[in-house]
Amino acid sequence: MLRLTADVRRQMVDHCLAGLPEEACGLLGGTPDPADATVLYPTRNLAASARLYTVDPLEHLKADRDAEQRGLELIGVFHSHTHTDAYPSPTDVAQAPDPCWHYVLVSLKFADPVVRSFRIVDGTIDEEEVEVS
Numbered sequence: 001m002l003r004l005t006a007d008v009r010r011q012m013v014d015h016c017l018a019g020l021p022e023e024a025c026g027l028l029g030g031t032p033d034p035a036d037a038t039v040l041y042p043t044r045n046l047a048a049s050a051r052l053y054t055v056d057p058l059e060h061l062k063a064d065r066d067a068e069q070r071g072l073e074l075i076g077v078f079h080s081h082t083h084t085d086a087y088p089s090p091t092d093v094a095q096a097p098d099p100c101w102h103y104v105l106v107s108l109k110f111a112d113p114v115v116r117s118f119r120i121v122d123g124t125i126d127e128e129e130v131e132v133s
Helices: 006-018 057-069 090-094
Strands: 002-004 025-032 035-043 073-081 102-107 114-121 124-128 130-132
Touching (some): 002 006, 006 035, 006 073, 025 057, 035 057, 114 130
Antiparallel strands (some): 025 073, 102 114, 114 124
């Protein structure tokens, strides 16, 4: 299970909506066990695409350092799907770098954004519950 604060969820959805028509992306900071995402790090999508995302490496480094200073870790990545469901694409699976991370997708296909989280290990996709508190 991945727990998000209500503020982190709101910031994530807002960042994804602001990124339209391109995919938006960012990183989640928090504690890994239990998985609590308490800090959101919105980043630029260097791919500048409606179908792909690439987290800016410099912003990734800054987020990692900030999380460390707070006694936290980067525990996942999020990105939006502008026209499809919140489910990992083959490209998302191929780009999943860390089996310990949470891969959060925000679908903007409908008026109400849908937020789902997945664990991706060796190409296997497992959905996990998202709790907002």
